[in-house]
Amino acid sequence: MVARREDVYRGPQTELAPDLLLYAAPTHGLMFSGLRPELRARAVFAPFVEYGFTGAHEPAGIYVAAGPGIAALGRQPEAPIEALAPTILWLLGVPVPDGVDAPPLLDLMTAKARAAAPVQYVPDSDPAPVDETGWRSEEDRAEVEARLRALGYVE
Numbered sequence: 001m002v003a004r005r006e007d008v009y010r011g012p013q014t015e016l017a018p019d020l021l022l023y024a025a026p027t028h029g030l031m032f033s034g035l036r037p038e039l040r041a042r043a044v045f046a047p048f049v050e051y052g053f054t055g056a057h058e059p060a061g062i063y064v065a066a067g068p069g070i071a072a073l074g075r076q077p078e079a080p081i082e083a084l085a086p087t088i089l090w091l092l093g094v095p096v097p098d099g100v101d102a103p104p105l106l107d108l109m110t111a112k113a114r115a116a117a118p119v120q121y122v123p124d125s126d127p128a129p130v131d132e133t134g135w136r137s138e139e140d141r142a143e144v145e146a147r148l149r150a151l152g153y154v155e
Contacts, residue, residue, distance in 0.1 A: 011101065069113030079105055090119050099124030 005017040060078065082102035089096050090104040098121045106114055128136055135141040148154040 065108050069109050069116075071108060071110045071113075073107065076107070086119075090117070093117065095120040095122040097122060097124040 001023040003021045003023065005014060005019055005021065008021055009017045061081070063079070063084065080102045082100065083105050086096045086100045086102065087104040087108065090106075091108075096104060096119055104119055106119070109117070133141075145154060
């Protein structure tokens with residue numbers, strides 16, 4: 001299958017995505033030339049069994065939730081991946097930025113748990129400025145260097 005970027009992606013960065021996206025049939029993988037033998041193929045698309053693949057990229061995934069206050073819902077309809085971050089923030093009791101691309105998956109929780117922990121939103125904000133060296137502060141740089149030194153990466 002071939003899809004246009006506008007049919008797959010949303011948001012202000014859509015123009016940075018490839019013009020076209022290729023999707024292989026579930027039994028095939030996209031092949032490309034490479035140095036490793038298993039990446040050398042005779043065709044652009046090839047069956048998985050021919051090269052013994054152990055995985056592939058898929059447009060759909062799964063999410064599983066369990067624990068106190070989680071509703072026993074069984075299989076649910078698809079949800080966008082963009083809903084995971086606000087859902088996790090909400091479950092952790094952290095306010096959700098109001099500029100997220102998808103709302104939290106509120107139906108994961110029982111009605112009682114939702115009532116006890118309503119979603120709190122905060123205004124979206126720009127990230128803290130970063131100076132031209134790439135560090136937020138000299139303290140951050142020193143802390144990272146100290147950790148790398150303790151691990152033996154820096155002498």
